[in-house]
Amino acid sequence: MHWGPDSQPLTAGPVLLMLRRQMSHHTPATWMGNRIGKMRQCTSFLWRLEARLKGVEFEGRCEFLGRPLISLAKGGGITLGDRVRIYSALRANPLGCFQPCVLRVMAPGARLVLARGVGLSGTVMCAARAIEVVFKTPCFHPRV
Numbered sequence: 624m625h626w627g628p629d630s631q632p633l634t635a636g637p638v639l640l641m642l643r644r645q646m647s648h649h650t651p652a653t654w655m656g657n658r659i660g661k662m663r664q665c666t667s668f669l670w671r672l673e674a675r676l677k678g679v680e681f682e683g684r685c686e687f688l689g690r691p692l693i694s695l696a697k698g699g700g701i702t703l704g705d706r707v708r709i710y711s712a713l714r715a716n717p718l719g720c721f722q723p724c725v726l727r728v729m730a731p732g733a734r735l736v737l738a739r740g741v742g743l744s745g746t747v748m749c750a751a752r753a754i755e756v757v758f759k760t761p762c763f764h765p766r767v
Contacts, residue, residue, distance in 0.1 A: 688711065708741075711744075
């Protein structure tokens, strides 16, 4: 764990913000990367449609970057709250993403609920009974 000047632990947010300030945003490669990232977001509606066809319930807008693996047992359910972000693409986050997000409901009556503002990146969640991830909880793949 890294400690700040006031002996307070630094979270990922301030560290990433600090790194972004130090990196140049004016190179042609950075500009091209930003454009490609925007183009990748265009396919989000396809993954939303696929999820809806599989029985996922949406309680607002949801953003997919890359295709997640989603499966539901008959009688089970997945609910995605407003502003949920599911990042499954290789370049979906600055640390890399070695696998897509996997959302599975394994048994009838089981529920997987991602509340408003939750963000997933390369995360695997399998619900045999119930999983509920609460408001604005980031879930990232383990990377040591």
